[in-house]
Amino acid sequence: MEEFCRINRWEMLKKQLKNLKPTEFLAMKKEHPKAILIDCRVPIEFKTGYLEGAQNMDYFGEEFYDQLENLDSNAIYLVYCRSGRRSLRTCTLMQNSGFLQVYNLDGGLKAWFKELGTEGMTN
Numbered sequence: 324m325e326e327f328c329r330i331n332r333w334e335m336l337k338k339q340l341k342n343l344k345p346t347e348f349l350a351m352k353k354e355h356p357k358a359i360l361i362d363c364r365v366p367i368e369f370k371t372g373y374l375e376g377a378q379n380m381d382y383f384g385e386e387f388y389d390q391l392e393n394l395d396s397n398a399i400y401l402v403y404c405r406s407g408r409r410s411l412r413t414c415t416l417m418q419n420s421g422f423l424q425v426y427n428l429d430g431g432l433k434a435w436f437k438e439l440g441t442e443g444m445t446n
Contacts, residue, residue, distance in 0.1 A: 336411055336412075336415055339415070339418070340411065340414050340415065340418065340425070340427045341414075341425065341426045341427065342426075342427045342428075342429040343401075343426050343427065343428060343429060344429055344430075344434070344438070345428065345429075345430070345434050345435045345437075345438040345439050346438060346439070348401060348403070348426065348428045348429075348435075349439065349442070349443060351399075351401060351426060352374075352376075352401055352443070355399050357398075357399070358398070358399040358400065358401050359378070359394070359398050359399065359400050359401070360374055360376050360377040360378065360400075360401045360402075360403075361377065361378060361380050361400060361401070361402045361403070361410075361413065362374065362377040362378070362379050362380070362403060362404065363379075363380050363381065363382040363387075363402060363403070363404045363409045363410055363413045364379070364381070364382075364404050364405055364409065365381050365382075365383060365384075366379060366381060368405060371446070372441075372444050372445065372446045373444070373445055374403065374432075374435075374443050374444060374445070375443050375444065375445045377403075380413075382404070382409040382412065382413055383409075391413075391416065391417065391420065394417075394422070396420070396421050396422045396423070397423070397424075398424065399424040399426070400414075400417065400422065400424060400425045400426065401426050401428070402414050402417070402425060402426065402427055402428065403427070403428035403431055403432060403435070404428075404431045404432070405431050405432050405433060406430065406431040406432075406433050407427065407428065407429060407430050407431040407433075407434070408431075410427050410428060410431060411427055414426075414427045
């Protein structure tokens with residue numbers, strides 16, 4: 324019986340975050356132009372195209388934790404990756420470090436492309 328009641332670990336983590344669908348994420352970006360947009364994919368992925376205004380902070384990079392420590396915990400952050408897994412982890416780390424305004428792009432760029440196409444993208 325216990326196996327039927329289990330909640331997927333990713334879903335548990337996700338429920339603790341502020342997750343936004345692509346249209347909501349875009350609206351938040353427009354509503355808060357000073358929000359910091361973080362793309363946590365690896366640099367080669369970032370070079371293929373990213374959301375306009377994003378800064379690349381490679382979740383797997385050696386400098387990732389140092390970069391997080393240098394961020395202003397009072398700012399608004401919009402975080403994304405390709406599928407939503409790395410951004411979920413990044414947002415969790417940020418929230419656990421005292422960041423209060425962290426928003427995750429639910430489904431990552433895969434969901435963005437499906438819903439919005441290339442709107443807001445830069446190469």
